[in-house]
Structure formats: structure tokens, C-alpha cells
Amino acid sequence: MPVGKTKEQVVQEFRTQAIEAAAVRVIAEKGLAGATMQAIADEAGVAKGTLYLYFESRADLLQKAAEATFSEIMERLEAVFAQELPFADKIRALVLAQLEFVDSHRDFFRLYVAVRYAGSDIAEGSRLERPTIRQFQTYVRKLTELLAGAVKAGHLGSVDPTKLALFMTEGINAILLHRLEEAEPPEAEAEAAWITDLLVGCK
Amino acid sequence: MPVGKTKEQVVQEFRTQAIEAAAVRVIAEKGLAGATMQAIADEAGVAKGTLYLYFESRADLLQKAAEATFSEIMERLEAVFAQELPFADKIRALVLAQLEFVDSHRDFFRLYVAVRYAGSDIAEGSRLERPTIRQFQTYVRKLTELLAGAVKAGHLGSVDPTKLALFMTEGINAILLHRLEEAEPPEAEAEAAWITDLLVGCK
Amino acid sequence: MPVGKTKEQVVQEFRTQAIEAAAVRVIAEKGLAGATMQAIADEAGVAKGTLYLYFESRADLLQKAAEATFSEIMERLEAVFAQELPFADKIRALVLAQLEFVDSHRDFFRLYVAVRYAGSDIAEGSRLERPTIRQFQTYVRKLTELLAGAVKAGHLGSVDPTKLALFMTEGINAILLHRLEEAEPPEAEAEAAWITDLLVGCK
Amino acid sequence: MPVGKTKEQVVQEFRTQAIEAAAVRVIAEKGLAGATMQAIADEAGVAKGTLYLYFESRADLLQKAAEATFSEIMERLEAVFAQELPFADKIRALVLAQLEFVDSHRDFFRLYVAVRYAGSDIAEGSRLERPTIRQFQTYVRKLTELLAGAVKAGHLGSVDPTKLALFMTEGINAILLHRLEEAEPPEAEAEAAWITDLLVGCK
DNA sequence: TATGAATGAGCATTCATTCAT
DNA sequence: TATGAATGAATGCTCATTCAT
Numbered sequence: 028m029p030v031g032k033t034k035e036q037v038v039q040e041f042r043t044q045a046i047e048a049a050a051v052r053v054i055a056e057k058g059l060a061g062a063t064m065q066a067i068a069d070e071a072g073v074a075k076g077t078l079y080l081y082f083e084s085r086a087d088l089l090q091k092a093a094e095a096t097f098s099e100i101m102e103r104l105e106a107v108f109a110q111e112l113p114f115a116d117k118i119r120a121l122v123l124a125q126l127e128f129v130d131s132h133r134d135f136f137r138l139y140v141a142v143r144y145a146g147s148d149i150a151e152g153s154r155l156e157r158p159t160i161r162q163f164q165t166y167v168r169k170l171t172e173l174l175a176g177a178v179k180a181g182h183l184g185s186v187d188p189t190k191l192a193l194f195m196t197e198g199i200n201a202i203l204l205h206r207l208e209e210a211e212p213p214e215a216e217a218e219a220a221w222i223t224d225l226l227v228g229c230k
Numbered sequence: 231m232p233v234g235k236t237k238e239q240v241v242q243e244f245r246t247q248a249i250e251a252a253a254v255r256v257i258a259e260k261g262l263a264g265a266t267m268q269a270i271a272d273e274a275g276v277a278k279g280t281l282y283l284y285f286e287s288r289a290d291l292l293q294k295a296a297e298a299t300f301s302e303i304m305e306r307l308e309a310v311f312a313q314e315l316p317f318a319d320k321i322r323a324l325v326l327a328q329l330e331f332v333d334s335h336r337d338f339f340r341l342y343v344a345v346r347y348a349g350s351d352i353a354e355g356s357r358l359e360r361p362t363i364r365q366f367q368t369y370v371r372k373l374t375e376l377l378a379g380a381v382k383a384g385h386l387g388s389v390d391p392t393k394l395a396l397f398m399t400e401g402i403n404a405i406l407l408h409r410l411e412e413a414e415p416p417e418a419e420a421e422a423a424w425i426t427d428l429l430v431g432c433k
Numbered sequence: 434m435p436v437g438k439t440k441e442q443v444v445q446e447f448r449t450q451a452i453e454a455a456a457v458r459v460i461a462e463k464g465l466a467g468a469t470m471q472a473i474a475d476e477a478g479v480a481k482g483t484l485y486l487y488f489e490s491r492a493d494l495l496q497k498a499a500e501a502t503f504s505e506i507m508e509r510l511e512a513v514f515a516q517e518l519p520f521a522d523k524i525r526a527l528v529l530a531q532l533e534f535v536d537s538h539r540d541f542f543r544l545y546v547a548v549r550y551a552g553s554d555i556a557e558g559s560r561l562e563r564p565t566i567r568q569f570q571t572y573v574r575k576l577t578e579l580l581a582g583a584v585k586a587g588h589l590g591s592v593d594p595t596k597l598a599l600f601m602t603e604g605i606n607a608i609l610l611h612r613l614e615e616a617e618p619p620e621a622e623a624e625a626a627w628i629t630d631l632l633v634g635c636k
Numbered sequence: 637m638p639v640g641k642t643k644e645q646v647v648q649e650f651r652t653q654a655i656e657a658a659a660v661r662v663i664a665e666k667g668l669a670g671a672t673m674q675a676i677a678d679e680a681g682v683a684k685g686t687l688y689l690y691f692e693s694r695a696d697l698l699q700k701a702a703e704a705t706f707s708e709i710m711e712r713l714e715a716v717f718a719q720e721l722p723f724a725d726k727i728r729a730l731v732l733a734q735l736e737f738v739d740s741h742r743d744f745f746r747l748y749v750a751v752r753y754a755g756s757d758i759a760e761g762s763r764l765e766r767p768t769i770r771q772f773q774t775y776v777r778k779l780t781e782l783l784a785g786a787v788k789a790g791h792l793g794s795v796d797p798t799k800l801a802l803f804m805t806e807g808i809n810a811i812l813l814h815r816l817e818e819a820e821p822p823e824a825e826a827e828a829a830w831i832t833d834l835l836v837g838c839k
Numbered sequence: 840t841a842t843g844a845a846t847g848a849g850c851a852t853t854c855a856t857t858c859a860t
Numbered sequence: 861t862a863t864g865a866a867t868g869a870a871t872g873c874t875c876a877t878t879c880a881t
Contacts, residue, residue, distance in 0.1 A: 060263070064876060074842045076878080085876060186424050190405055194428070197404030198397040205396050221389050222397070226428075241865095267851060277867045279853080288851065466669070470855060480863045482857080491855060592830050596811055600831070603810035604803040611802055627795050631803070632834075634793065647844095673872060683846045685874080694872065 043081050046071045047092040054089075055134035062089070096135055097162045100128045108169050114177045119223040121170070122199060126215040129203045136207060139200075167192050182227065195226060246284050249274045250295040257292075258337035265292065299338055300365045303331045311372050317380045322426040324373070325402060329418040332406045339410060342403075370395050385430065398429060449487050452477045453498040460495075461540035468495070502541055503568045506534045514575050520583045525629040527576070528605060532621040535609045542613060573598050588633065601632060652690050655680045656701040663698075664743035671698065705744055706771045709737045717778050723786045724836045730779070731808055732828040738812045739824060745816060748809075776801050791836065804835060 049071035053062045064085055068075045082088035107120045129136060167189070174188035183191075199222065206212040252274035256265045267288055271278045285291035310323045332339060370392075377391035386394075402425065409415040455477035459468045470491055474481045488494035513526045535542060573595070580594035589597075605628065612618040658680035662671045673694055677684045691697035716729045738745060776798075783797035792800075808831065815821040 063874085068843095075876090076842055076844095077840085079877070080840070184427065186428065190408065190424075191428070193404040193408050194401040194425070198401035201396040201400035202393055205393065221393075224387065225389065225394070225397070245865095266849085268849095278851090279868065280866055282852070283865065469853085474864095481855090482863055483861085485856070486861070590833065592834065596814065596830075597834070599810040599814050600807040600834070604807035607802040607806035608799055611799065627799075628803070630793065631795065631800070651844095672870085674870095684872090685847065686845055688873070689844065 039081070042073075043091075044095065046073070046078060046081055046088065047095045050088055050092040051096055051134050051138050054092075055137040058137070059089075064088075093138055094162065096132075096138055099132075100125070100135075101162050101166060103128060104166055104169075108173070114173070114180070114182045115223060115227045117173065118227055119219050122222050123215055123219040125199055125203065126206070126218055129206065130212070130215060136203065167196060170195065191226075198222075242284070246294075247298065249276070249281060249284055249291070250298045253291055253295040254299055254337050254341050257295075258340040261340070262292075267291075296341055297365070299335070299341055302335075303328070303338075304365050304369060306331060307369055307372075311376070317376070317383070317385045318426055318430045320376065321430055322422050325425050326418055326422040328402055328406060329409070329421055332409065333415070333418060339407060370399060373399065394429075401425075445487070448479075449497075450501065452479070452484060452487055452494065453501045456494055456498040457502055457540050457544050460498075461543040464543070465495075470494075499544055500568070502538075502544055505538075506531070506541075507568050507572060509534060510572055510575075514579070520579070520586070520588045521629055521633045523579065524633055525625050528628050529621055529625040531605055531609060532612070532624055535612065536618070536621060542609065573602060576601065597632075604628075648690075652700075653704065655682070655687060655690055655697070656704045659697055659701040660705055660743050660747050663701075664746040667746070668698075673697075702747055703771070705741075705747055708741075709734070709744075710771050710775060712737060713775055713778075717782070723782070723789070723791045724832055726782065727836055728828050728832040731831050732824055734808055734812060735815070735824040735827055738815065739821070745813060776805060779804065800835075807831075 046067065050062060050067045053066050053070050057066065064075050064078055067088070068078055071078075078088060082091060103124045104121060107117065107124055110117070110120070112120060170192040171188045174183065174186075174191050177183045178185055178188060202218065202222065206218070212218070249270065253265060253270045256269050256273050260269065267278050267281055270291070271281055274281075281291060285294060306327045307324060310320065310327055313320070313323070315323060373395040374391045377386065377389075377394050380386045381388055381391060405421065405425065409421075415421075452473065456468060456473045459472050459476050463472065470481050470484055473494070474484055477484075484494060488497060509530045510527060513523065513530055516523070516526070518526060576598040577594045580589065580592075580597050583589045584591055584594060608624065608628065612624070618624070655676065659671060659676045662675050662679050666675065673684055673687055676697070677687055680687075687697060691700060712733045713730060716726065716733055719726065719729070721729060779801040780797045783792065783795075783800050786792045787794055787797060811827065811831065815827070821827075
């Protein structure tokens, strides 16, 4: 196994991640418009030109930074989906996973919002592929399947599972955003509980 | 009665509104970053300099455009709040009002999102007042009061009404956004019905 | 004599002078760059467009305003030149006239300076004729003649009278500028006396 | 010793001076209002954006350009002040230094005048420090001290030394300006001689 | 590979000038 | 004659991107 090559790849990957993380921090602090290449380079402790060795353009960098961060939370959610759990417990676990992630990654949300809602301000038009959105859609699809199963099993009244999935997702986001502004947010578990009750307590 | 003066005011107001509407369309089409003064002027069919006769700056224009659009929907929602209606019907009416507004103002949402989530990219820092956000908060407060009453009256399980209000609001937004992308969205009434059931069917 | 015509001319002239005076005040207060057409129109209490009924362009307006103000002081100096006076007394009278004019027209100097030193910022290139400079040159010429006579008569050492005239003129300006910044400038007579002594006391 | 660092500093300083020199030439040719960033960049043979790598703003650039040029002549004058010379010779040497400087820096005067008289058109209000004016005042103060000593020693009649210093300075400027327009100006020495006689020959 | 000086297209904003009323 | 809304060229400035070192 060619160790040199591997070492290079490791370095490459490390740099890439460090820059993406820097971008996330800058967006969190200064907003999307404040996330200039210079600001990101400064935060990452590299020169402006270096960014172009790892990313094609600003849009590409922001895109990938978003992707990376999304991947992190998606991984956790996938883990929950993979567990064998009763429906209500699964919902609660999903909500909890999101709450905990946001609690420990307060920077993340600004980026989330930037990508989710100002997408075309990042990627020129809707020309570029938006893997981030695809990740989001994957999540929604899985949630939809979960809900569809629950409807069939009689755990839920008969609603369009896709729409309920969307409704839930954004509703949870609202709570996440609200938590970010609360001085002392309640325990994540308690919060997950009432949200679950709201959704699952309905017949 | 100074008729001349009135005429001027009418023209002034007309122009102001036309420019605001143009801004909303541009934001809808090109995003916040694409809403340059030139683009807005072109869309409005006036010269760039003319914008500055009616607005102090780009931030002011975007702010006012957002305000104006928000005011339109808030008016409808206020009307619903003012009606004497059973709780469930009121919720349904609120949801319906939002659905109908978005159905007939497809441009609106991009602006809504821009203001709600990228606010600081419009107004430098939080220096400028953000009346739009205040309007939004007014709505949330009224909804909160409505929900608090319902909790007290036993129509709802015991949840934090503020959080439920936020949850509902964003959940509804998700459905609104989804409708925008649907080729043939279902009847607004049907949609309002299941959302209401979801929220109110819980005990 | 066609009275109507005359009346119109009187109004025309009155307006012209009022606008020129407004321009002088604005320059005094805000500097040359701050003397926009709008600012001048506001100060004059007329609409922006009206300025173009009396002047061809901003350059023309500023030019004429300068001319008018220069004419005022030139008139006084001409009167002194016309008097029959011994050399030293004439010099003293000239200095005194300038001191008194500046004392009572504090706005004037800013304009003087603007025209004298930033000429090409008023008139595009040096394309436009500069009557103001001509007025200034007329004054210098007359002073030169006076000095030439004094040299011939032995009242002065043998210097180039043109250069002495320029030297005097700017030297006096320095004193005028300095007076503008003094809280309680000395009597104009006293000032005129030492300046005259300086120039005439030389053999 | 970090040679690399030094090299960078040298380049930095060289560029800075080249741009300042370009600014001086543009002001000399087109006046203050014509000295746009584009014009200065063109004259310097760099792109517009490059100017902002070396100067914070247009005001900063013009300010520093003025400062640099002023420093050059001030250095020469300081050298004269530092010499042990009889009063009259010192005056003559000061006048001569100014004449020679202007003879070899014909562009300078337009800038001098711009800074001296239109200062507030360069720096918004009196917000920015005006080191240039301070340099000028330093010169006037030193000259004032020299003159005060001469009055005490009986070389001059009893005049206010400050005012005489101002008078001299501007008077000399007039001669400098006049020289600029003369096709074949006389020897600088001869000119310095009569000016000195004028000032010192008075008792 | 890493740098950061240089570039220049693009932006918000101002203001002299025009012209329909 | 007087107005001031409309215009758009021009300005100072920013920042994504390139490239010589």
C-alpha cells in the first residue's frame, strides 16, 4: 500500500474539512453575505488562494460545507431509523437526535437556514446540483415511509404521510430555532416528549 | 380641499407599491443576492436612480417591500382572529387564509423566507428596526393567546402555547412551500382540514 | 420705453442675483463639492429646474456667482484707485478696503479660494473663459501700475512691480484668512497700517 | 535578519510611493475633482482595486499623497532652519529652497493648493486628522520664531511675527505660482534676493 | 503545495440635467 | 415661467478569482 499517497489524501481530507468547518463558523457569525472568501480563509488560517486548491469556487465551498454538516446529522438520524423501536419511540428518538445536535452545534443552524432557504444565493441559479437538498429529501422520504407504516398500522389517522413528514420537520425546526434564542432551554428529553405527544397522540 | 396634493400622493403611493411589487418578483426569481437595484429597476420599468426617490437605500426598499407584503396577509389573519368562531374552526380558517394567500401570491414566499431567515443580510447588523419581524411576532402572539385559551378550555392537551404556535406556523409553512412545487395542489379546504385535525384532534 | 420688458428684466436680474447669493452661501457652508444644484436651489428657495432657466449649467452658475462677488469688491478697489492720494495712503486704503470687505462678507472667502485655486474643478478643464480671473488680473495690473509709478518716483526700491503686486496680494490674503479664524481680530485700520509700513517702509 | 520580509516592505513602500506620485500628477493635470480612483489607477498603471491594497479610501490616498509631498519640501526647509546663518541669509535660503523645489516639482503646487484651500473637499468634514496642515503649521511656527528673534535683535521693525510669517509664506507662494506660468523664469537666486530685500530691508 | 498581490466586473449610491406638466 | 420626477452616467468601493513566485 503506497503510504505516501495515503498520507497526501489524509492531509487533503483534513484540510478540506478544516476549511468547511471554518466556513460554517463564519456563516454562523456573519451570515451568508459576510462569508467572503477572505473571511473564511482567515478563520481557517490559510491564504485565500489556498481555498481554490480544495474547492472550485465559493459556491462549491459553501455547498460542500453545507453537505458535510448535513451529513453529520443525517448519520445520527440514519442510526435512529435503523433501530428496532416502536413507532412513538422512534419519533421521539428522531426529535431528540435533532434537538441534541442543534444544542451541541449552535453554529449549524445559520448554515442550515442559508442552504435551505437561500439556496440560489449560494449556487448560481438552480443550475448546480444541490446534494444538500437531496440529503434533506432522503430524510423526508425515510420519515415518510415511517409515517406511512404507522398510518397503515393504525397508529396515526389517515394523513398524507409526505405532507405530515414535511410538517413535522419544519415544525421541529421552529422549535430548534426557538431553543437557540432561549437563555435556558428545557431538557431536550422533555421537549422531545411533548412534540411526540402532539404528533402521535392524534388518532 | 387640495386636490393637487392628493393626486401627487396617489402617484407617490402607486409608484412605491409598483416598485415594492417588482422587488418581490425579482427576489422570487433570483433570490436575495440577485435582487440588485438595477434588476429591481428593470423589473419595475424605471431607472435605477428613480428607486432612490422612493426609498432611502436598498435595505430600506427590501425592508418596506417585505413589510408591505406581510401586511397584506396579516390583514387577512387579523380578520380571522376577530371573528367569533369555535376553536377548531378558527384554526381551520387561519390555515385556509394562509393557503389561499400563497396560492394567489406565489412570489411571496421567497421574500418571506428571505426576511425571516436571512434578515441580517438585508439590514446591516440589527441596526435597522425590523417591523416585518414584529408583524410576524404579532401573529405568533395572537396565535399563542388563542392556543392558551384552548388549552385552558380543554380543547388541547397541556402544551406550551408559544411553542405550539411556532410549531404550527412553521409546519404550515412547510405545506405552503410544498404546494408551490406541486403541479396540481389539492383544494385548499381539504388541506386546511387535515392540518386542523392534526392539531386539534389531539387531546 | 417698454415697461413690461423692463419689469421682466428686473425680475430676471433679481432672480439671478438671489441664486448667485444662495450659491455663495452654500459654498461657504459646505464647500465646493457640497454645493450641489439641489442644495443651491433649496437655499435659494426655488426648484432645481429653475436654476437652468437662469444659468446654463452648474459650472456657469458657480462661475457667475464668483464673478458677481468679485465685482463687488473690485468696485470698491476701483474707487480707491480713482482717488487722488499719496502712494502710501493709497496702499493703506487698498488694504483697508479688502479687510473691511472680508470682515463684512465672511462667506466670500471660501468662494474666493474655490475660484482662485480650484478653478478647473468649477470650469471643465480650462476650456471655459474665466472672467473671474480676468477681474483678478485687472486688479493686479492696476496695482502693478501703481507700484511701477512708485518705483519711478523713488518711493520703493527697484523691484519688478508685477511680482511685488502678486506678492502683496497673496500676502494680504494670508492676513485675511487669518482674520477669519481669529476670535477678535484687531481693528482693520491697525492691520492696514502695519502691512503698509512693511511694504512702503522699504527703500 | 529576515531578508524576505524586508523585500516585501520595500515593494510595499515602492508601490505606495508610485501611487502617491501618480495621484499628484493626476491632481496637477485634472484638478481635485478629476482625480478619480480610476484616473489615478490608470496613471499609476494598476487596476482600481489595487489602490485599495495600499490605501483605505480615496480620502486616505489623497491625504497621504499630500503628506508625502509636503514632507519632501519640509525636510529641505528644516535643514535650512538648522543652519547657523545670519538672519537675512537664512530668509534668503528659505525662499531659495522653496523656489528650487517648485522649479523641480512643477506638479506639486496644484496639490499644495488643493490641500491648503480645499481641504474639506478631501477629508469629509474635519473628521480625519490633517497632518498636512500640521506640517504647514510647523513651518509657519518655525518661521514665526525666526522672525520674533529678528524683531528682538532689531533686524526688523516691530510687527506681529505670526502675521508676518503668514504674509511672507503666501507672498512667496504667489511668486511660486507666477514662476510656474513664466516661460523663462529668472534665476532662483535673483528672485530670492529681491524677496529677501523686500522683507529684510525694512527697519 | 501554498501564498497573497493584482485584477476588474459588479454593486449601491449620487447628482447634473432634461422635460412633461 | 416654474416645477420636480425621472434619468443614467459616473463614482467609490468590494470581492471572487487568477497566477507568478
